Amino acid sequence: MKIAYLISHDISKNDGVTKKIKGHVDEWIKSGCKVKVFAIVPHIADSILDAQKYLLGDYLSNRLTKNKKLLTDMENFKPDCVYFRYDTWSLTLNHILKKYKSIAELNTYDLGEFYLLMKKEKTIKSILRYFIYKLLRGAILSKVAGIVGVTKEIAEHNSVSKYGKKYTFIPNGIDLNKFKTIKDGGKNDRIGLFFIGTPNQPWHGIDIIEELAVNFPQYDFHIVGIDGVSKNNIFYHGYLNDECYMEIIGKCHICIGTLALHRKNMREACPLKVREYLALGFPIIIGYDDTAFMKQQALPSYVLKIDPVKIDYKSIECFIESVKHYIVTHSEIEAVISSRSTEAERLNFIKSVSLAN
Numbered sequence: 001m002k003i004a005y006l007i008s009h010d011i012s013k014n015d016g017v018t019k020k021i022k023g024h025v026d027e028w029i030k031s032g033c034k035v036k037v038f039a040i041v042p043h044i045a046d047s048i049l050d051a052q053k054y055l056l057g058d059y060l061s062n063r064l065t066k067n068k069k070l071l072t073d074m075e076n077f078k079p080d081c082v083y084f085r086y087d088t089w090s091l092t093l094n095h096i097l098k099k100y101k102s103i104a105e106l107n108t109y110d111l112g113e114f115y116l117l118m119k120k121e122k123t124i125k126s127i128l129r130y131f132i133y134k135l136l137r138g139a140i141l142s143k144v145a146g147i148v149g150v151t152k153e154i155a156e157h158n159s160v161s162k163y164g165k166k167y168t169f170i171p172n173g174i175d176l177n178k179f180k181t182i183k184d185g186g187k188n189d190r191i192g193l194f195f196i197g198t199p200n201q202p203w204h205g206i207d208i209i210e211e212l213a214v215n216f217p218q219y220d221f222h223i224v225g226i227d228g229v230s231k232n233n234i235f236y237h238g239y240l241n242d243e244c245y246m247e248i249i250g251k252c253h254i255c256i257g258t259l260a261l262h263r264k265n266m267r268e269a270c271p272l273k274v275r276e277y278l279a280l281g282f283p284i285i286i287g288y289d290d291t292a293f294m295k296q297q298a299l300p301s302y303v304l305k306i307d308p309v310k311i312d313y314k315s316i317e318c319f320i321e322s323v324k325h326y327i328v329t330h331s332e333i334e335a336v337i338s339s340r341s342t343e344a345e346r347l348n349f350i351k352s353v354s355l356a357n
Helices: 017-032 059-066 068-077 091-100 110-121 124-141 207-216 242-249 272-279 313-322 331-339 337-355
Strands: 003-006 034-041 054-055 081-085 102-106 146-149 166-169 191-196 220-223 232-238 252-258 284-286 301-303
Touching: 003 017, 003 059, 034 068, 034 252, 034 337, 054 146, 059 102, 068 091, 081 091, 081 337, 091 124, 102 252, 102 337, 110 124, 110 301, 146 272, 166 337, 191 207, 191 242, 207 220, 207 232, 207 284, 252 301, 272 331, 301 313
Parallel strands: 003 034, 003 081, 034 054, 081 102, 102 146, 146 166, 191 220, 191 252, 220 232, 252 284, 284 301
Antiparallel strands: none
């Protein structure tokens, strides 16, 4: 089977998204599929992802003109199916959706994010942006042959299910062979908690982490990827490359995932960064239901889910004290976050869509 993977992203950063796509492609090739990645990028540069690269123009030209070189290359490849990480409507994408059986991967409840930003900005521009995005989103989802949600909640949301498309939900997985356990049991005197995120995403819950720091002066809280004022026991490190932030996380004991997902009306998630925390050996604190653990009767001892609306500080402290020296092993997490199992499930879905009438 031939699969074309379409992505509009700066793959030269070799970030979580790029690593995720490479994980998909590697597993599909191992399974005997022919895969070619078509990447629309802001600049041509090296990447860990082997891809045909097409330069991103300005916003309007990118959306309102066809990328003829990309379309010609894809036509020459003759894919049985086009798999793409959801992106804003464009004439290029519209052409692809008409010509090939396509599957959209939904990684978040995007309408919720746009609505939250609209409420935050409260401008005419943000209101127009929300409604235009909603309209164009429908133009895409109405034409796809299948939908893969990274959570059950996303795949079955009424803003998705109303299109009546064949769908499935598959949580994010990672290649555990590419991760070494770096937690050493936490030999430092001060207990450290670690979070990495992106600026201007209120659902990360940075304010909640700040509250935790105030209530737990005996612990240190390290935040990477976001600028802020460090004080007392909370330390903002801003953007760091992999090597630099690994030095910080390596000195910590527990990692923190998204804590305020409810702010964009979601309850369920499966972030790659949390899988990486686990693969590196760290117990985690999260504020949502993780898709990978939902089929289990109870969460494992190295996972704490908190209620971000009504925080139980006592239970958090008990968790921290009980797992501060605990090291999560790969054998414990293989069945729930390994890409080998998640990609076998994804390929089965892709085949079912490509073979359907």
